[in-house]
Amino acid sequence: MRVRLISVGSRMPGWVEEGYREYSRRLAKDVRLELVEIPLGRRSKGSDICRLQEKEATQMLAAIGQGDIVVTLEIQGKPWATEQLADKLGGWLHSGCNVSLLVGGPEGLHSRCLQRSDLRWSLSPLTLPHPMVRVIVAEQVYRAWSILNNHPYHK
Incomplete structure (x- = not known):
């Protein structure tokens, strides 16, 4: 199974890249x-936000795999306990589905991304x-996987 984290932004600080890679x-x-x-x-005073x-949304939507379950990360989404994420991950694994997680830019996700969403996670x-x-997402996916596999990490 593939979990694709589709996120607006590049050139992250080293600690972000290192933390993501670790998990x-x-x-x-x-x-x-x-x-x-x-x-x-590029955002500036005169930018047409x-x-x-819209351009970021087009690129995000194009990056979603065919047949993927789409989860948008947003404040208005539903909060999941780690055990709930583990249940969802287990269901996705069992069904053979891939998942795309969408993280927007400074203004959040475009309405087209929200419309494409199957689940909304806060x-x-x-x-x-x-x-x-x-x-955080990388760590939580790893933690959910560790719960499913009785790995001691979650303890």
């Missing part, structure tokens, strides 16, 4: 965590820095 590396071959970076359009967000009611979201 994605720990996963077994039955769950591959793959990062797709969508370039963040709607146009930039990591927290807090607004989290987008680079940190990558590390």
Whole structure:
């Protein structure tokens, strides 16, 4: 199974890349965590934010695998306990489905991404820095996998 993290933004600080790599590396071959970076359009005072967000949405939607379950990460989504994520991951593994997780840019996800969503997940009611979201998601996917495999990491 493939879990594709499709995230707006590139050129992350080293600690973000290192944290993401650490948890994605720990996963077994039955769950591959793959990062797709969508370039963040340049924002300035005169930027047409709607146009930039539209372009990012087009690229995000194009990166979703055919038949993937699409999960958008957003504050208004449903909070999942780690055990609930493990249940969802187990169901996706059992069904043979791949999953695409979408993380928007500074203005959030475009409405087209939200319309394409099968599930909406909130990591927290807090607004989290987008680079940190990558590390948190990677860690939580690894933790969910460890629960499913009775690995001691979750204890």
